[in-house]
Amino acid sequence: MPARLFSFIGGETGLWRVTEMEVIVGKPLPTVVGLEIASGSEIPSDPHASWVLRGITSNERYADREERRQIVAELLDLGRPEATCAALIPIRKNEAWWELTQEERLSIFKEQSHHTKIGLEHFPTLARRLHHCRDLSENEPFDFITWFEYAPSDEVRFNGLLAALRAIPEWQYVEREVDIRLERDQV
């Protein structure tokens, strides 16, 4: 069974070098220069770790059958040699979002915001992994963590996707978001 639980460890070292940490909304995260990613329930002990964000992959909650077919068909693997750029984007949504019913959330996600459609239009072949945090424990600082990997030549296109998503109604429910950019050496 593939690992579902991932820890993102921000500190002084790591495979990934942090190139920028931008607070989009809400409280910042302490600045770090390196990031390590661990899978499973063991977290490597980095004495210089400044923070650890954890999330678990889960069942999809909004995509319909046709969208899932498209997503699965077009999603690229993580770890491609040319994808030396990455983004780690932890997000927390506000209480108003979580007090909506699932149908209301689905309506905002889909009919009002076209979240999946925007992703497919702007960057159909983006390599990403979505992690849920909210149900992992009582005190996780974020609700979702998304990890993206892309080639340096795709950075402009990736920024365009984020700008489009941040403009949709769904994003009005985001009360904390940090946009962390990273790079690694080509392997």
Add this chain to the structure above:
Amino acid sequence: MPARLFSFIGGETGLWRVTEMEVIVGKPLPTVVGLEIASGSEIPSDPHASWVLRGITSNERYADREERRQIVAELLDLGRPEATCAALIPIRKNEAWWELTQEERLSIFKEQSHHTKIGLEHFPTLARRLHHCRDLSENEPFDFITWFEYAPSDEVRFNGLLAALRAIPEWQYVEREVDIRLERDQV
């Protein structure tokens, strides 16, 4: 903030005495005679504990706005003095369920199975708490744990509700279910 994480500790002792453990489908749980419930992330160390099932309360994923209004209006508190009977029912759904999209699950839950409606019709004032396990870690034995409390005089009605739920299409996706009944002294 109210506690969201709960541990159900089966062993030789506990506030609740186990009166029956019935395997509805799938693998049994080891037999115990007592049950303790702990909230938060601390688990009391019971050297005689046979198993610990953990789950976390979460946002509702299927009820619509009107159903939620009815549920919230009619749900009774846990811990009422007259409610000296309880049921602990851990459930695991199969891979086919989790491979459905959220819309497909909602359709089975609602249009095909009327899960919430059956609950409201059979036992509108039932005290219960639903816990999610699946996203707590990678290796939880169940997906959901529901805890019910009721007065001895309501046992027949409660059994009727369970029989109705086990007959709906949604229950065809249940691959493991244990029905644990308990009682405690009146306080």
